[in-house]
Amino acid sequence: MSHNFAIATSVTRVDTSQGDGAASFHAEVHEGWDILGNTNGGYLMAMAARAMSEVAERPPLTLTAHYLSPGSVGAHRIEVGTVRAGRRLATMTGSLVNATTGREVIRLLGTFGGRGESPDYRAGNPPEIPPYDECNVDRDGDDPDAQPVPELQRRLAVRLAPGSTGFRSGDPRGVAEVSGWFDFADGQPIDEFGLLLASDSFPPAVFNSGLPVSWVPTVELTVHIRGLPVAGPLAVIFRTRFVSGGVLEEDGEVWDSAGNLVAQSRQLALTPRPA
Amino acid sequence: MSHNFAIATSVTRVDTSQGDGAASFHAEVHEGWDILGNTNGGYLMAMAARAMSEVAERPPLTLTAHYLSPGSVGAHRIEVGTVRAGRRLATMTGSLVNATTGREVIRLLGTFGGRGESPDYRAGNPPEIPPYDECNVDRDGDDPDAQPVPELQRRLAVRLAPGSTGFRSGDPRGVAEVSGWFDFADGQPIDEFGLLLASDSFPPAVFNSGLPVSWVPTVELTVHIRGLPVAGPLAVIFRTRFVSGGVLEEDGEVWDSAGNLVAQSRQLALTPRPA
Numbered sequence: 001m002s003h004n005f006a007i008a009t010s011v012t013r014v015d016t017s018q019g020d021g022a023a024s025f026h027a028e029v030h031e032g033w034d035i036l037g038n039t040n041g042g043y044l045m046a047m048a049a050r051a052m053s054e055v056a057e058r059p060p061l062t063l064t065a066h067y068l069s070p071g072s073v074g075a076h077r078i079e080v081g082t083v084r085a086g087r088r089l090a091t092m093t094g095s096l097v098n099a100t101t102g103r104e105v106i107r108l109l110g111t112f113g114g115r116g117e118s119p120d121y122r123a124g125n126p127p128e129i130p131p132y133d134e135c136n137v138d139r140d141g142d143d144p145d146a147q148p149v150p151e152l153q154r155r156l157a158v159r160l161a162p163g164s165t166g167f168r169s170g171d172p173r174g175v176a177e178v179s180g181w182f183d184f185a186d187g188q189p190i191d192e193f194g195l196l197l198a199s200d201s202f203p204p205a206v207f208n209s210g211l212p213v214s215w216v217p218t219v220e221l222t223v224h225i226r227g228l229p230v231a232g233p234l235a236v237i238f239r240t241r242f243v244s245g246g247v248l249e250e251d252g253e254v255w256d257s258a259g260n261l262v263a264q265s266r267q268l269a270l271t272p273r274p275a
Numbered sequence: 276m277s278h279n280f281a282i283a284t285s286v287t288r289v290d291t292s293q294g295d296g297a298a299s300f301h302a303e304v305h306e307g308w309d310i311l312g313n314t315n316g317g318y319l320m321a322m323a324a325r326a327m328s329e330v331a332e333r334p335p336l337t338l339t340a341h342y343l344s345p346g347s348v349g350a351h352r353i354e355v356g357t358v359r360a361g362r363r364l365a366t367m368t369g370s371l372v373n374a375t376t377g378r379e380v381i382r383l384l385g386t387f388g389g390r391g392e393s394p395d396y397r398a399g400n401p402p403e404i405p406p407y408d409e410c411n412v413d414r415d416g417d418d419p420d421a422q423p424v425p426e427l428q429r430r431l432a433v434r435l436a437p438g439s440t441g442f443r444s445g446d447p448r449g450v451a452e453v454s455g456w457f458d459f460a461d462g463q464p465i466d467e468f469g470l471l472l473a474s475d476s477f478p479p480a481v482f483n484s485g486l487p488v489s490w491v492p493t494v495e496l497t498v499h500i501r502g503l504p505v506a507g508p509l510a511v512i513f514r515t516r517f518v519s520g521g522v523l524e525e526d527g528e529v530w531d532s533a534g535n536l537v538a539q540s541r542q543l544a545l546t547p548r549p550a
Binding site for chain 1 (some may be wrong): 336337339340341343344359364366368373379382384385386388390391392393394395396397398399448451479484486487488490494497499501502514515516517518519520521522524536539540543545546548
């Protein structure tokens with residue numbers, strides 16, 4: 001068991017004999033990266049992305065994962081396929097399968113490759129979050145009915161903005177938004193794979209809406225990597241604007257401490273009624 | 276050649292003997308659904324989605340397409356696979372291949388299934404667009420250097436908002452946004468597949484930014500179907516908030532004429548410099 005993200009999401013190629021850009025990997029889902037026993041979706045995506053990236057020989061640019069069954073601790077197999085490898089971009093498939101149960105956990109499709117040069121345009125700014133030291137460590141409160149803080153948060157040095165924590169004590173502010181700072185507890189640098197984790201690492205924004213929603217299983221998560229962050233914690237904001245027909249979208253923006261946008265995410269999740 | 280969207284995106288199952296939820300389809304890309312000779316990306320996505328939906332026996336809920344090579348008129352093959360078919364949702368793969376060249380055009384991954392019940396929450400409104408009859412038919416202007424109006428627009432009854440057409444005459448308003456009304460020219464009703472087309476049917480929002488960007492090839496497009504529209508034209512808005520590192524995102528919202536959100540889209544596109 002490792003609390004180091006790079007180790008806990010490492011993958012080992014087990015079959016280099018396949019042609020056509022296909023390859024198999026072994027990976028071990030570590031303890032301590034879960035939400036109430038279910039392994040975090042960003043962690044699973046990052047693990048699969050490492051295998052896909054190794055075959056693509058390029059970092060992720062846009063990656064989509066569909067969540068099929070809950071992730072759990074133990075041995076997994078990752079199957080990678082190459083759809084098309086061009087000069088600049090490579091499009092890859094991935095599949096993460098629980099080696100014990102044989103059940104597929106996530107299926108992925110992504111395009112990998114370096115970013116290039118372009119004129120810049122920006123019609124948005126980093127979220128306004130109080131300085132890191134003035135934000136809240138996300139700890140369990142005294143209220144036994146409050147939302148428990150997931151084990152995952154103990155791996156991370158997440159600090160939620162003061163306006164984002166109301167749901168933990170049964171006092172959501174009525175706006176489906178959550179923001180704060182993301183970092184690793186052990187201070188390791190954040191690369192593209194860390195950005196994938198950051199894109200799925202906060203409590204669901206809908207928890208602050210005031211709606212009776214307590215469980216938000218992800219159907220699909222897409223992350224666009226927009227840059228590599230400079231050192232320091234990331235400013236992260238997630239917003240849900242529409243809950244309807246049993247589903248919601250959650251949009252994430254991840255900014256580095258120099259004010260550069262480094263990732264955008266969107267997920268579609270289900271909103272089952274509380275039991 | 277058909278100008279009827281349902282006919283022009285129809286698919287025919289050619290192999291029903293495959294097990295494991297796999298199937299092959301024949302499809303014909305029709306003339307007249309292109310942008311300067313390249314078949315529209317939403318059209319290609321809708322065509323593949325029809326095949327995936329037929330095997331899933333459910334409508335699309337969230338669908339991601341990665342664009343591999345330009346689409347062109349003629350015979351195509353669609354390969355569909357079933358990743359997981361559950362009670363409510365089915366996750367499917369798709370691949371659209373040009374039958375003449377053998378080149379894969381798009382690869383898809385999506386989850387299909389009905390929407391359900393939930394409490395509603397809404398932190399956004401339909402775009403403010405003047406009434407349909409007061410908006411502009413998107414026709415070629417008198418300026419020979421202006422962006423030409425794609426052939427696709429002659430299949431559609433799109434009306435751009437007055438503030439969205441500046442780029443055609445070399446006078447972009449400096450905000451990467453384009454909005455207007457979407458409908459089919461022949462008045463056919465808009466179903467889930469029509470919503471996929473609507474999500475990729477407008478001139479790129481970045482054309483109104485004032486940046487020197489003249490060509491915006493899509494890498495990946497994800498569409499969430501949020502509802503079936505009531506009769507009447509759709510109010511559509513696309514926004515690009517960040518252009519950097521040679522890529523941009525474009526976010527789309529599609530609303531029906533009763534003010535219901537019916538689709539959300541996001542694409543990642545390249546921003547090559549003009550030659």
